[in-house]
Amino acid sequence: MRYRLIALDVDGTLLNDRHELVPETVDTIREVVAQGAEIVLCTGRAPLSTIPLMEQMGLTGYVISHNGAATVDAATREIVHQYQMDKRSLEPYISYCRENGVHFDVNTAFELYVDQLEGLKLEVQSMYEAFLMEPLQLPQWADWSEPLVKFTAFGSMQRLDEVYRDWGRWEQPFNMLRSGDFFIDLMHKHASKGEALHQLAQQRGIAPDEIMAIGNYYNDLSMLTYAGKGIAMANSPEEVKLAADEVTLSNNEQGVRHALIKYCLN
Structure with a gap:
């Protein structure tokens, strides 16, 4: 063939x-x-x-x-x-990450935004360098208007196992998957x-x-x-x-x- x-x-x-x-x-x-x-x-x-x-x-x-x-x-x-994500449906995930100290980033097709650009942990900086990405500061969520395509949580395997279990109990509006041992990705359902x-x-x-x-x-x-x-x-x-x-x-x-x-x- x-x-x-x-x-x-x-x-x-x-x-x-x-x-x-x-x-x-x-x-x-x-x-x-x-x-x-x-x-x-x-x-x-x-x-x-x-x-x-x-x-x-x-x-x-x-x-x-x-x-x-x-x-x-x-x-x-x-x-x-x-595939554009629904901005409002992401808000509970952002709140969870902020309340539980889970690093996350928000992606348009070409750009990547983090919640706190200043003071990124060394392992987070190294991860972005390995993937050839330069993060930008996430603007005020109320002012966001660009098409969102992916939301990613990053952390240790054990920590993300806990996050995955927690989010798995929610009514899921997104396609949620493990894209690596240290990543959970959310995208549009399709x-x-x-x-x-x-x-x-x-x-x-x-x-x-x-x-x-x-x-x-x-x-x-x-x-x-x-x-x-x-x-x-x-x-x-x-x-x-x-x-x-x-x-x-x-x-x-x-x-x-x-x-x-x-x-x-x-």
């Missing part, structure tokens, strides 16, 4: 644990593209921390960012589609990597069985099950592996390269 569209998660999948693109993997991706496949990066990251990876690989096309909440043309930086991939594929005239998706975490489940070939990384949780069609090597063993050679180049 020749796959026309290949969706790649970024952190824990395309990148190793040092957040690096491995040259051999990049060479394989370029070879797959030269044979006619289209690469789309599908990530919880924002476009501004994803597009540089496309540029490093010498690729054009699209990035599905914020876990499917915003799809952007990597060359023109045009927003192709975005926003997901799988739905965004579905929309992009329809626009490109590509059927699901012509799509391969590779990912490693719970936020990848929707695209792994939508694609004709869903491949989980060896470093994935067991539930993600069980939902996939195949399991490749880990992100530290160039699992993406291994899968592309096996299913796209042989």
Whole structure:
């Protein structure tokens, strides 16, 4: 089967644990593209921390960012589609985070805002640096008018387990998911990597069985099950592996390269 569209998660999948693109993997991706496949990066990251990876690989096309909440043309930086969140429905989550000392950020398609820009903890600053993001000061909530696409809580795994349990008891107006051990993301109810991939594929005239998706975490489940070939990384949780069609090597063993050679180049 020749796959026309290949969706790649970024952190824990395309990148190793040092957040690096491995040259051999990049060479394989370029070879797959030269044979006619289209690469789309599908990530919880924002476009501004994803597009540089496309540029490093010498690729054009699209990035599905914020876990499917915003799809952007990597060359023109045009927003192709975005799911706007309801501002009022976010207010209880913001209050919870403020009252319980949970760090959070609020995202438009291209910008990231934090509640207290001054005095950010070192681990928070390091996290934003690793994801190539420069936070801005959140303005007065009553004055906010920009389209919101994602709300993220950040903290230790144990702390976020507690937050996830608490929010899970609420009537949920959003798509709430763990996008990593240290993150909980809220998006529009219909926003997901799988739905965004579905929309992009329809626009490109590509059927699901012509799509391969590779990912490693719970936020990848929707695209792994939508694609004709869903491949989980060896470093994935067991539930993600069980939902996939195949399991490749880990992100530290160039699992993406291994899968592309096996299913796209042989």
